Amino acid sequence: MKKTGGRLRALALGLASTAAVVAATIPSPASAAPILNVTYDASGTAQIASTDSEIALGPSTLSTQLDYATGDxxxxxxLPGTTTRFEVIGFIPVTADVAFVEAAPVTGTLSAGQVGSRVDGVASYHIRLSNIKIVGFPTITGSHCRTINPVTIPISSPPEGGFDLFVGGTVNGxxxxxxxxxxxxxxxxxxxLIPGSGNQVEIDIANARLS
Known part of the structure; x- marks a missing residue:
């Protein structure tokens, strides 16, 4: 009986040791990097080079999910709808309603720079036009006038950084x-009139809120 009891104790100790090794090799859920849900207020402007006009962007809400380990x-x-105005050949006034329709999620990375943190990201929208008027007269455009392909808008902090995860900052592109x-x-x-390169965007991101 003593031998049998000793063998049982040895077997139990061996199983306990094995379980401890296995447990040590399995990552604990508590040790996983947290996903932070951060919401900001966002507003800005877009300068359209071809028409020399400005389009208001926002006010809007930027909702993000940040992987705290990678910064991704x-x-x-x-973005709410807005109106743009410009002149053709310098004197013919044109107005149009503009809508930015999200084509893909905003993606990017928050990283540490030499001075402060910075954001590098990409937003993607279809630009839709409606209610186009030339010299105040409506034109027949329909409700499906939009860019053939999504417009890809890169947004980044200034080279020196200056973006604070828990405050915000300014990005442009x-x-x-x-x-x-x-x-x-x-x-x-x-x-x-409208397609072309060299268009500029600047967005102020502020009032960070964790959720």
Whole structure:
């Protein structure tokens, strides 16, 4: 009986040791890097080079999910509709309603720079136009006039950084606008006037909130 009891105790100790080794090799859920949900207020402007006009962006809400270990984030920044005004050949006034329709999540990375943290990201939207008026007269455009391909807008902090995860900061970038489709008889005119490169965007991100 003593031998049997000793063998049972040895077996129990061996199983306990094995379990301890296995437990040590399995990552604990508590040790996983946290995902932070951070929401910001966002507003800014876009300067359209081809028409020498300005489009208001926002006010909006930027909602992000940040992997605290890698600095990678995804998010969403829906933009409200607005109106743009410009002049053709210097004196013919044109107005149009503009909508930015999200084509993909906002993605990017929050990283540490030499002075402070910085953000590098990409937003993607279809630009939709409606209610186009030339010299105050409405034109037939329809409700499906938009860019053929999504407009990719890179956004980054200034080179010196200056973005604070728990505060916010300013980001800017340069983007191109491609051709439009489904704009009725105005398609040729829109594609003559609006598409092009050298467009500038600046967005102020502020009032961070953890959720």
């Amino acid at each position: 984030f995804t998010g969403s920044m829906p 340069e983007f191109s606008i491609g051709n439009f489709q489904n704009c009725g008889l105005n398609t040729w005119l829109i594609n003559l």
